[in-house]
Amino acid sequence: MGGLTVLAALMQRLPDQRFIYLGDTARLPYGSKTSASVVRYADQAAQCLVERGVKALVVACNTAAAVALPSLRNRYPQLPIFGVVEPGAAAAVAAADESGVLVLATETTVLGGAYQKCLLRQRPALRVFARSCPLWVTLAEQGGGSQLDELSLTVIKTALRGFIETSQTIVLGCTHFPVFRSHLLHLLGSDRVIVDSAQTTATVVAAAVGQAALHEQSTRSVDPMQMTQFLATDGVDRFRRVGEYFLGQVLPAVEWVDL
Numbered sequence: 001m002g003g004l005t006v007l008a009a010l011m012q013r014l015p016d017q018r019f020i021y022l023g024d025t026a027r028l029p030y031g032s033k034t035s036a037s038v039v040r041y042a043d044q045a046a047q048c049l050v051e052r053g054v055k056a057l058v059v060a061c062n063t064a065a066a067v068a069l070p071s072l073r074n075r076y077p078q079l080p081i082f083g084v085v086e087p088g089a090a091a092a093v094a095a096a097d098e099s100g101v102l103v104l105a106t107e108t109t110v111l112g113g114a115y116q117k118c119l120l121r122q123r124p125a126l127r128v129f130a131r132s133c134p135l136w137v138t139l140a141e142q143g144g145g146s147q148l149d150e151l152s153l154t155v156i157k158t159a160l161r162g163f164i165e166t167s168q169t170i171v172l173g174c175t176h177f178p179v180f181r182s183h184l185l186h187l188l189g190s191d192r193v194i195v196d197s198a199q200t201t202a203t204v205v206a207a208a209v210g211q212a213a214l215h216e217q218s219t220r221s222v223d224p225m226q227m228t229q230f231l232a233t234d235g236v237d238r239f240r241r242v243g244e245y246f247l248g249q250v251l252p253a254v255e256w257v258d259l
Helices: 003-013 035-050 062-075 085-095 107-112 114-122 134-141 150-159 177-188 197-211 236-247
Strands: 019-023 101-105 128-132 169-172 193-196 228-232 254-256
Touching (some): 003 197, 003 236, 085 114, 085 197, 101 107, 107 128, 114 128, 134 177, 150 177, 169 177
Parallel strands (some): 169 193, 228 254
């Protein structure tokens, strides 16, 4: 579901492109699964998209990108494959001051250390903190990003306990979390630098697509939603309803696929 925030950013950056979005709703959340399961699921999802003729693949899930990206790149060496971890880490390193970086992500992403390793590779002396926020995924899918009510405030503040006064730079290391951006700025102060992996990934993909001469300019203005195909592995009606929280608009027809 959270990958729809990445899709929204990509559609803004590449309005003339056709997109196929696959939401593995039958097996979410990935953030609490074992690494072996995530690799297997990601491979099956990628195969489905490759069979539909995609010219580039974006792994729009921090957990899947952190765990499965090497396997996918090894299996599809000719296909440009983008994750969301490297762009987010690069943006955080560029923005961070001496207070360091706080990574907010799912349990698997935090325990796997993908962001921590990527940040420290680029800046070895950087102070890096990480906190898993498993309840944020559920809260986001219940529309918790829409308004800062008492429940949302409690869940978010509990996850931030001990980090309210620490890092100036915060990485939203789960694609569900951009819906909480305004809440975080309200709670932590508007001077905090919040790195949104959806936006940073879209920037990297747009640049690479242009450089690789894959960008096809349209001769007429077309609604990006009309050029986007949505696939889900379960709960198509719920996918359309909940997806609106992340994409910011009503989803059109969604095709069910069995992986």
